[in-house]
Amino acid sequence: MAHVWAMFRVVLYMEMRSKLKPVTSTRLVMLFSLSLVAFYNLATWHALVGLTQLQGIKAVAFYASFAFFLWAAITLLLTPFSFKPTLKPVLSLVALCSASAAYFMNTYGITIDTVMMQNVLETNPGEAEALISGKLFLYLGLLGVLPIVLIWMTPVTYRRVLPGLVNKVLVCIGCVLVIAASVGPFYSTYAPIFRDEDKLTHFINPTNYIYAIGKLTKQTVAIKETVKIQAVGEDSVLSAEARQRPKKSLMIFVVGETARADHFSLNGYARDTNPELKKQDILNFTQVSSCGTSTAVSVPCMFSKFPRSDYSDKKGKTYEGLLDMLQRAGLKVVWLDNNSDCKGTCLRVPHSDIPKTQPSPFCDGQNCLDESLLVGLQDYIDSLKDNAIIVLHSDGSHGPEYYDRYPKTMERFTPVCHTNQLGSCTSDELKNVYDNTILYTDHFLSQTIELLKRNQDKVDTSMIYVSDHGESLGENGVYLHAAPYAIAPSAQTHVPMVMWFGNQTLEDASIDRSCLAAKQNQPDLSHDYLFHSVLGLLGVNTTEYQPALDIFHSCKRSKG
Template sequence: MVKPVTSTRLVMLFSLCLVVFYNLATWRALVDLAQLQGVKAIAFYVSFALLLWAAITLLLTPFSFRATLKPVLSLVALCSAAAAYFMNTYGISIDTTMMENVIETNPGEAQALLSGKLFLYLGLLGVLPIALIWWLPVSYRRVLPGLVNKVLVCVGCLLVIAAAVGPFYSTYAPIFRDEDKLTHFINPTNYLYAIGKLTKQTVAIKETLNIQTVGADAALSPQAQQRPKKSLMIFVVGETARADHFSLNGYGRETNPELKKQDILNFTHVASCGTSTAVSVPCMFSKFPRTDYSDKKGKTYEGLLDMLQRASLKVLWLDNNSDCKGTCLRVPHRDIPKNQPSPFCDGQNCLDESLLVGLQDYIDSLQDNAIIVLHSDGSHGPEYYDRYPKSLERFTPVCHTNQLGSCTSDELKNVYDNTILYTDHFLAQTIELLKRNQDKVDASMIYVSDHGESLGENGIYLHAAPYAIAPTAQTHVPMVMWFGHSTLEDAGVDRTCLAARQDQPDLSHDYMFHSVLGLLGVTSTEYQPALDLFHSCKRNKG
């Protein structure tokens, strides 16, 4: 017969397990930040262990009642096991943006993340502790003595925290001053805090049900109305492409063999608005610059596509990614059906060329100025090998698993570069489609990736790192433009002048909103000429 443990002791033991077994990423981050040596290092790490143990105990003690203790500990064990897996495997941290990505992940993306290693984590750090928690007999105090005990435990935890931090305050202060450096790794407080913050944001957004109008005065300028041909822009939203893997930007491998044969303009220094699709996509179509953008603003204000539609342009959003993150909700939009009869779809996934299937028929039906947004799957990880056809697997051997840490650096680079090679092919095919229509419309293509990707540098994989500390690989994105033979001329833009801006160092997603308005000739009080790439190159800047 196993002797019962008190509810307080069970919480303390469970908290100790969290500190020791679930926080490997936290300890790694702490070692990098503290950079201490000798006896002082040992003493500091002991103090941090006490701090972490006391803080988690303080967090869980209010739930140590008979009705809540075991369910709450079980849920924390399972969620913490999953969090530990993703932090240890991909080198990510967990913040509000990451939790938003988790919530918005579709079944296909979720399936791509499944692996034997994940189930091993869930088994050893999730199911096994849960089984022990429910097997272990627990003794509970009566209500009043139990409440007193919990208060005393909480007070004791606060005293332990103070005693742990006090002697090392000068070391802790700079570490915790920037929360991105450590607290987003602490398991389970990282995801619990993120869920709480996200819930608060969601409630605040729901309180503002009315979408704020942006550009109520949007209209085609008289000059645009007098152009000899209608305008047709294809705006390609790239996925997870990093600029330094484009040979157009000086990368040693030839990853852009088809685009380099096209008469394109390649902008070499473009920064993303965020490090995840959930942030960057709505942000680049928003009137708000990155420094002023927020999730709430993205969800409660109209965007670029609403303005273009109000100015009588035909708008269509085609999606081969998770979804448009709210950007296309008020304009015609559709997902590419994965089971469509197409050589580019296999019933589960579609290659990006599926976005072009049937597009000529749509173009033939257009009678007005139009913009078509193609939201591509691009280089979406971790299953990079599913993003391109075998015929374009030029760089080998490749990483053929979602366990990126088990692949060599060369295998990971090879498979990722194959996705860039296919993006190059897809964009060239898009340009060829527009070329076939440039005699009847002023055709243009703008391609820009939503964010970049980490490929194991410094132990970091994938993306969605907090922007303040994100590596350049996640924020430096490629941007390519192509124009039909009369497009810039009819828009009054000097191509030579525009070409001279290709290496401008301070370009970013902030330019997208205003540049599209400027090229298509849409006027509005929301329009800012300083953020329009084309404005300074217009012959008539009125």
């Protein structure tokens, strides 16, 4: 029976294929490029309209020129692959990848650049599963599978090698001429659009992801060629003052996820999203900027000696960071993760992920709530004999499935968006579900403080919480995060930062609390300050330390 079915499919395929007229390889590339311009670049056209603001006949002429420009550019890109062994496989791969790119750009309003591709490649299975939807499969079916079927069913004629090479050279020359003819009359309009690549090129499908993959591959190869991790702060030691403190120090550093500062009621948000933290004796810093707009950038950057202006992915992966220095100075360091991973930050210190299948009231086998990070932590604290820092990498407000980030008992704001198709939810539903995640973060941080309170009589306790980046909730049609920093909305770069200190911690560190409190609205704070502030608070001496970037330094009391 199987053989009969297989024979039937072959006959059906041959019958349908016989009804399609043969085309040359060049024509197939041109037709495919035309389909990319028309059906896969809706986000590009939308962005273009917003950038040009043209009217009347001039607008029609410019958009027509852009269509020709885009068609010629994509044809130029694909023509070198129009040989028999590569043509159909390459076009099929581009169709599938472009369908995926079109889905995410159209659905979430994102752009695709190197950072976005890095996020894609570093996404774990749980995060990837959260992005799967029926709409995604529809895109993949109509813009991916269907074109692939047509590509493989279409009979293609190929020229001999030499005539084929000549033809391809002529096609490429023709494409260059079309590009020149399209851009020339409207150069004054094109120039400002392409001068800043963030404005448009990150939307153009498929060149956006092809360029990003190429650039990321180049960076990865360069990093791998740098075999040795460069040491940072080899002179790191605990200062004499820190060694003379009456108690050991214990800091819990909470790396937040996707929390935006303007949804913290501590920062003036109308809804009470911080009912528990406001009852704690905290310091809340209201004007803090992130290093990046994605976890892959911000997490390693905040633990790096390099400020945002000088930070790069290569530096993040080839230089030691804050945790290495603290460990070298004799502190016990541990990283506990309830997120994707530490993005290389914790590789040389003890670290572990929270098992999703552990028997815990905070885990369901697939996801764990952030309170799972606190399970068993008291036993670890009891075992400590040295100064220590515990880093908790929380799941926070990670989207698009915000409804999975908090227990149903904390679903205070309703109705909620209960799908990963954020564009299908009302603005109120999306705001409600996101605010519930902030409400749960508030609870988790308060529970962390309560844990530290139970230990403040035996050790000097402190907590620093700061989010890695913010989140867009549909403003101007943009969702999620990872926008290019230069054009990212403040919703993705303005992050909350909260500190709490045990009853003797600041006194033993000779820090004036009232002076520190006066800095809560300091306008220029950022992730750049974290590296040096942690060194300063914990009393680690090193030539890498910069007092100007230590929040605590100017509030130090002299002991004279």
